[in-house]
Amino acid sequence: MPRTILVADDDPHIRQLLVFALAKAGLDTIEAGDGEATLAAAASAPDLIILDINMPRMDGIAVCRRLRATSDVPILFLSSRDDELDRVLGIELGADDYVTKPFSPREVVARVMAILRRVAGRPPLVAEAATGPLRCGRLSLDTEGWQAHWAGQPVALTVTEFGILRTLATMPAKVFSRDAIIDRLHGPGFAITDRTIDSHVRNLRAKFARLGAADVIETRAGIGYRLGACGAT
Template sequence: MSNYIFIVEDDPNIRDIVSAYLKKDGYHVSMVDNAEKAWELTRGKQPDMWILDIMLPGMDGYELCKKIRQESNVPIIIISAKDEEVDKILGLELGSDDYLTKPFSPRELVARVKRLFKRTTIHYEQKPHESGQQLQMGALIVRHNDRRVFWADHEIEVTAKEYELLSNLIQNQNRAFSREELLTLIWGDDYFGSDRAVDDLVKRLRKKMDGVPIETVWGYGYRLSHEEEANT
């Protein structure tokens, strides 16, 4: 079964071009021109990925992104004519997984869609010491076989990017990663956005898991520390 992508874009030319390229690659596509209609139509069937424009009539793409994140961790790509760093950061803070600035190549969008689907479905290779593809450090458990996260005996809903950050950190406990390393590991080596995206991921995880030992290495990056109390 092909992946189902929902496009919310008020420019009919962009909608048609993006849809044509995605369908050519085998994706099932639905598209509407406003966020309210999109939200109503997806109450019955959630898509496997959202592609959202920011400047929409009525509810904007940021608000729709926020509403989606309150209910689902489905991948979200934001597309926008805005190219300011603050707009990209806001989109990432609200839970989007990628941000593409107009004008863009439809082939580039398709490539990002493929990469994001791959990142959300790939299973990490099991290491000899990883019984059942599960790693644990104190109250934190990351299960690689079904991409689930548990903290203090409670399952935590995480986005694809949040999962990848935790997975990389828990597989390299006590190792300090620079922000640039984490950007490459999580977003890919062709990502040119601000390293604030990493800070935003950590901020969201700390909010979801009070006391999670993600330690700030000041002026450098982050590590998952064995210490009971991590510096925050």
């Protein structure tokens, strides 16, 4: 069945541009022109939301906060503000990716398709992709159902957070550079910053820390990340 994308932007021209590009990729769309309309449209359970930050009647940051309180729907932020702090804030709120304006519709569609592949459990790099459950001590990952548990307790993760954790869990002893993690999630050559990966890792640590697993991911200075000792024992 076609996937449905909610396109939320107060500029009708941008919505029209994205709707046309997404339709060419075989995706259905619904539209919203402000924050309150976006929340109302999100009740129809779209497969992904393209969310502009600068919108009237509740901006995209506030909308993302509201959505993340009850939903793990993938979110791709759009913004005219090419500021690293904005990017990091968006990721820390639980967005899966971030595109700045002006943008190429083809790039937006490519990023949407990459996120949908991850949701469907079909990462672009299949040579080392894990299938079936992964268990490392108290950590367990259902790679087909995209669900994470710590000591039997469910942990609500975004698509990108789950992808990072799965990458580390496939080879618990290996230290992955940030570039290697990006390649596993998106494929080679995908434009995303190291700070974005750091923000996702920070989110992961915070979620597991609430369950008593503060060291689920270990940092190797100057190299990257690996699964922490508590998860690998």
